Every structure is written in structure tokens, then in C-alpha cells.
Amino acid sequence: MALSKNIKLVEVGLRDGLQNEKVILSVAQKVELGKRLISAGVQRIETGAFVRYDKIPQMQGTDEVLTQLYNWNKKAHYSVLVPNERGMLEALKYKPSEVAVFAGCSESFSQRNINCSIEESFERFKPVFALAKKNKIKVRGYLSMCFGCPFEGDVSEKVVVDMAYRLYKMGAFEVSVGDTIGVAHVGQVQSIFRKLKKKIPTKALAGHFHDTRGQALANILAAYNEGIYIFDSSIGGLGGCPYAPAATGNVATEDVLYMFQKMGVKTGIDLKKILAIAPWLKQQMGKDLPSKVGNVGLLRPQPIL
Amino acid sequence: MALSKNIKLVEVGLRDGLQNEKVILSVAQKVELGKRLISAGVQRIETGAFVRYDKIPQMQGTDEVLTQLYNWNKKAHYSVLVPNERGMLEALKYKPSEVAVFAGCSESFSQRNINCSIEESFERFKPVFALAKKNKIKVRGYLSMCFGCPFEGDVSEKVVVDMAYRLYKMGAFEVSVGDTIGVAHVGQVQSIFRKLKKKIPTKALAGHFHDTRGQALANILAAYNEGIYIFDSSIGGLGGCPYAPAATGNVATEDVLYMFQKMGVKTGIDLKKILAIAPWLKQQMGKDLPSKVGNVGLLRPQPIL
Numbered sequence: 001m002a003l004s005k006n007i008k009l010v011e012v013g014l015r016d017g018l019q020n021e022k023v024i025l026s027v028a029q030k031v032e033l034g035k036r037l038i039s040a041g042v043q044r045i046e047t048g049a050f051v052r053y054d055k056i057p058q059m060q061g062t063d064e065v066l067t068q069l070y071n072w073n074k075k076a077h078y079s080v081l082v083p084n085e086r087g088m089l090e091a092l093k094y095k096p097s098e099v100a101v102f103a104g105c106s107e108s109f110s111q112r113n114i115n116c117s118i119e120e121s122f123e124r125f126k127p128v129f130a131l132a133k134k135n136k137i138k139v140r141g142y143l144s145m146c147f148g149c150p151f152e153g154d155v156s157e158k159v160v161v162d163m164a165y166r167l168y169k170m171g172a173f174e175v176s177v178g179d180t181i182g183v184a185h186v187g188q189v190q191s192i193f194r195k196l197k198k199k200i201p202t203k204a205l206a207g208h209f210h211d212t213r214g215q216a217l218a219n220i221l222a223a224y225n226e227g228i229y230i231f232d233s234s235i236g237g238l239g240g241c242p243y244a245p246a247a248t249g250n251v252a253t254e255d256v257l258y259m260f261q262k263m264g265v266k267t268g269i270d271l272k273k274i275l276a277i278a279p280w281l282k283q284q285m286g287k288d289l290p291s292k293v294g295n296v297g298l299l300r301p302q303p304i305l
Numbered sequence: 306m307a308l309s310k311n312i313k314l315v316e317v318g319l320r321d322g323l324q325n326e327k328v329i330l331s332v333a334q335k336v337e338l339g340k341r342l343i344s345a346g347v348q349r350i351e352t353g354a355f356v357r358y359d360k361i362p363q364m365q366g367t368d369e370v371l372t373q374l375y376n377w378n379k380k381a382h383y384s385v386l387v388p389n390e391r392g393m394l395e396a397l398k399y400k401p402s403e404v405a406v407f408a409g410c411s412e413s414f415s416q417r418n419i420n421c422s423i424e425e426s427f428e429r430f431k432p433v434f435a436l437a438k439k440n441k442i443k444v445r446g447y448l449s450m451c452f453g454c455p456f457e458g459d460v461s462e463k464v465v466v467d468m469a470y471r472l473y474k475m476g477a478f479e480v481s482v483g484d485t486i487g488v489a490h491v492g493q494v495q496s497i498f499r500k501l502k503k504k505i506p507t508k509a510l511a512g513h514f515h516d517t518r519g520q521a522l523a524n525i526l527a528a529y530n531e532g533i534y535i536f537d538s539s540i541g542g543l544g545g546c547p548y549a550p551a552a553t554g555n556v557a558t559e560d561v562l563y564m565f566q567k568m569g570v571k572t573g574i575d576l577k578k579i580l581a582i583a584p585w586l587k588q589q590m591g592k593d594l595p596s597k598v599g600n601v602g603l604l605r606p607q608p609i610l
Contacts, residue, residue: 187567212597214522217519218525301456
């Protein structure tokens with residue numbers, strides 16, 4: 001199997017990243033972050049979520065972020081998360097080119113996180129897909145807890161594959177297979193993507209890895225070696241994890257770019273420009289960010305004294 | 306190519322790890338760490354270095370650490386670093402089963418680190434190899450800065466391969482190819498090990514990766530996929546890096562074990578027992594350690610409230 005010479009990164013820092021951070025950025029800050037990312041070459045960017053802002057205040061102003069970024073650059077591909085029909089109706093006012101829905105792969109997580117069973121979560125998607133089709137909007141499907149659940153432990157590969165296929169058949173152009181708590185092993189990644197590829201074309205599969213246990217890059221490499229070439233990442237590694245003080249959230253965009261840089265794999269993104277965002281972003285967040293490449297930078301030979 | 310069902314880890318925390326830490330452990334603490342590691346299944350362990358203790362005080366007491374561990378468990382495989390004939394003569398008093406020599410792959414680093422040219426460093430090895438042969442002691446060869454040098458930038462792959470082959474021909478049973486400043490990319494790792502394999506059998510090649518830019522596990526996976534199955538790692542990720550406050554040193558033993566655990570790859574080491582060392586080691590070092598798996602632990606399902 002020839003591996004892809006290109007990968008596509010979906011920048012999720014403004015949504016999955018920020019929604020897990022304590023610091024709440026203003027609309028102006030989020031728009032500025034979006035502009036810096038797009039200027040560095042990011043083509044696909046999640047800009048926020050149409051959710052209940054009393055529950056997730058970090059997502060407040062998603063409408064304005066989306067509108068301002070779209071008016072600034074109409075070529076980039078913007079997405080927003082919509083949990084249900086209500087969110088979708090809100091999203092429709094701003095005509096994003098893409099929306100995203102999400103489901104958890106364990107019943108316990110689904111109940112705890114979105115207050116419904118897995119079956120009910122698919123029921124909620126139906127009107128979203130119908131409205132999306134009518135309005136020619138692409139739908140991305142997120143599956144979370146695909147490699148393990150904090151409440152149930154192991155998650156069945158069959159459940160994940162069935163749910164991914166179901167989302168795909170409902171009309172999702174892409175299914176993002178998520179290791180939400182950063183527990184996946186390389187062996188699991190190989191196993192599950194091999195099963196997924198049998199039912200869903202690789203162009204419709206994405207990998208979404210958190211770096212909680214430092215495994216994200218190895219898992220991305222394992223998925224890439226299975227023919228997967230779409231990955232979610234978050235600038236600076238935004239998205240702190242509640243399980244440990246120093247733990248990271250999403251895998252950092254900088255670290256993923258660094259890995260692929262010398263493999264002859266193109267991303268369309270300028271790593272140096274991405275690295276230039278870190279000092280500014282640290283200031284906005286008022287804290288250090290977990291991206292290791294972001295903190296250390298590229299190899300810069302030192303003069304010999 | 307069928308990949309190995311076993312990997313061998315060389316625990317370097319007591320040497321490469323501790324020598325880069327500010328905190329200096331006592332002989333008793335180092336012996337205790339060694340005992341805990343061996344009890345968890347570690348078979349190969351670097352116990353210290355016969356160097357100038359006025360320059361590297363962290364290595365003081367290497368003789369006692371080696372002796373006490375050997376008297377406690379004669380089955381584990383102990384190694385000590387010897388920079389030259391003087392160190393080797395010191396080591397001979399304690400009859401380790403293995404010693405290690407090291408050379409830097411850039412002239413600037415060699416001059417700065419060991420005050421001699423690359424050619425002179427090989428001259429220094431000659432009496433070490435001669436004494437080792439006479440006393441039936443195995444010699445491991447370390448090459449540092451194989452993927453980039455802080456003073457010169459890029460390092461020639463040809464230089465690395467030639468130096469590795471030279472060490473091997475001199476009698477090194479194993480050559481550890483080191484990314485001392487954590488700058489290696491997956492593409493580089495593939496490229497250099499493919500060249501190395503043409504001249505040196507894989508059973509005599511080891512990978513030594515630092516996690517400064519978060520790439521270590523992906524690089525280990527890439528090397529494993531090239532047929533390499535001996536890797537150096539450091540408990541807790543000991544070995545702070547001078548380039549950034551939060552940067553790690555050697556890749557953490559815990560993180561490597563976690564990755565290989567579900568790939569059906571055996572290590573002979575019990576991850577749970579290794580993880581039990583972390584809280585104690587944190588206390589001894591008086592600081593948090595960088596191992597992500599060490600900090601977060603394994604997946605432990607939470608009760609649903």
C-alpha cells in the first residue's frame with residue numbers, strides 16, 4: 001500500500017481545545033487566533049459550537065467568530081459543532097460550509113455527556129442531516145471514546161465500527177474516530193482502522209487523538225501507516241485534561257506538523273508560521289501550552305563560544 | 306518483513322537520566338531505584354559512569370551502586386559508561402558484564418563535550434576495547450547527536466553510518482544510535498536505520514531517543530517498523546533538558562512500555578510494577594517527572610455517580 005503524500009489537518013483548537021480550557025477567550029481573541037492559523041496555511045478549521053452557552057461558556061460568540069472569519073477569508077473551510085436540531089437551526093443562520101455532530105461510543109459516557117442513550121443520539125442526528133442535505137451543508141461525524149471510556153473501561157471495536165458506518169450511511173462525509181481520553185495504544189489504532197477501512201473509504205476517515213499518555217503522535221503514525229491521512233489537532237495542544245495537572249488535551253498541531261515535515265508528506269501548512277503563534281497564544285491563555293515543539297522550537301544551531 | 310515479537314529495553318535512568326538532573330541521589334537512593342526496576346522485570350540496566358566526579362557529581366558512587374546491585378541480584382545485566390582507558394581501569398575493579406563508550410557525531414559537539422576530535426575519540430576507545438576483550442567484558446557503543454547537533458545543525462547520515470560501523474568492527478556488540486537533543490523526525494529515523502541495517506545486523510542496533518520535541522515514541526515506532534527492537538529509555542523520563550523548562554530528557558520507560566503493551570510485543574517488564582515506582586521516585590527527585598503515562602496512569606474506569 002502506497003502511503004499518502006499529503007495529509008489534511010483539521011484544526012480543532014478553537015472548539016475542542018478551548019472548550020476544555022478554564023480561560024475564556026473573547027470573540028476578538030478567537031477571531032485573531034483563527035486569522036493567524038489561516039494565515040499559516042490552515043485550510044480546515046472548527047470555529048466553535050452552537051451549544052448552550054450557560055453550560056459551555058467557552059463557546060459563546062461562535063456566531064460572531066464564524067461570521068468575522070468568513071468575511072475576512074472566504075476560501076478557508078469553516079465548521080461548527082451542532083449537538084442537535086436546535087443547534088443546527090442556529091447554525092443555518094450563518095450558512096457554514098460544514099457542521100459536525102458527535103456521539104459517544106459507550107452508553108455511560110453518552111448518558112453522562114449528552115444525557116441520552118447512543119440510540120437516542122442517532123435520533124437527534126436525523127433532523128440535522130435532513131437540514132444539512134436541504135441546505136447543501138457537509139456533515140462531519142465525531143465519535144468519542146472509541147478506544148476506552150472513563151466510566152466503562154474497554155470499548156467494543158464492533159460498536160465503534162458499527163457506529164462509524166451508521167454515521168457514514170446517514171450522510172457524514174467524514175467520520176472522526178476519537179481517543180477522547182488519550183488512552184489508545186498503537187495496536188488498538190491498527191486494529192480498529194483495519195476494520196473501519198473494510199466498511200468506509202479512507203478518504204472518509206479521520207483520526208482524533210489526545211496526548212494524555214504521550215501516545216498521540218505514535219498513534220497518528222500508526223493510523224497513517226494504515227492509509228489514514230486526515231487528522232485533528234489543536235494549536236499549542238490546547239484542551240487541558242481534567243485527569244492530571246500537567247496533562248495535555250488534543251495532540252498539538254506543531255508536534256504533528258514537525259513529525260510529517262521530513263517524511264516528504266505535505267500538509268499545506270507552514271510550521272514556522274504556526275510556531276510564531278505560540279508566544280502570542282500563551283499570553284492570551286495566561287499559561288504555558290503543552291506543545292513540545294511549540295515550547296522548544298526547531299533545531300537552531302548555537303554559535304560555539 | 307516480520308516485526309519482532311519482543312523488544313529489549315535498556316534502562317538508562319540511573320546514568321543518562323540522573324546525570325542530566327540537578328538533584329543528586331545518594332548511593333542508597335540509586336541502589337533502591339535499581340532494585341525497584343529489576344524487581345519490575347528490567348533486565349538490562351546502566352548503573353552509572355566511571356567519569357570525573359568533580360565534573361559529573363551525579364555519577365559519584367557508581368562503584369558502590371554497581372557492587373550493591375550485583376550482590377543483590379546476579380542475574381540482571383549491569384553496564385557502566387567508561388569514557389576512556391582510565392575509566393575502564395576503574396571499571397575493571399568491579400568486573401561489570403558490560404561497559405559502554407560514547408562518541409559524538411559532530412566535530413563541534415565532540416570538542417565541546419569530550420575535548421577531542423571524533424578521530425581522537427576512536428583512539429581513546431582502542432585500549433578500552435583491548436581491555437574489554439582481555440577481560441571478556443562486552444562493549445556497547447553510544448553515538449550521540451546522530452540526528453542533529455546543537456552547534457552544527459544537520460548531521461551527515463554518512464558520518465553516522467560510518468561511525469556506527471567503525472564501532473561495530475572495533476568489537477561493540479551493540480551500537481546505540483542517539484537523538485541526544487530530541488530533534489529527530491520519523492523520516493530521518495527510517496532513512497538512517499535503513500542505511501545502518503545494510504552494514505550492521507539489527508540485533509546489534511539500538512535506538513536512543515529523547516523526547517524534547519515529543520517525537521520519541523513516534524520515532525521508536527518508526528525504528529521498530531524498520532526491524533529495530535532494542536531501545537533505551539529512562540524511568541519517569543528522568544534527564545531534564547537544558548533547552549526548555551518543561552522539556553523531557555530520555556523517553557520515559559513507562560510511555561514506551563504502554564505503547565508496546567497491546568501490540569502483542571513482549572518486553573519482559575511489568576508496566577504496573579514500573580508505574581508503582583513513580584510516586585517514590587518523584588519524592589526522591591523532589592519534583593514532578595515528565596512521563597505522561599507515569600503521571601496519568603492506566604485507564605481506570607470511574608464509578609458513575
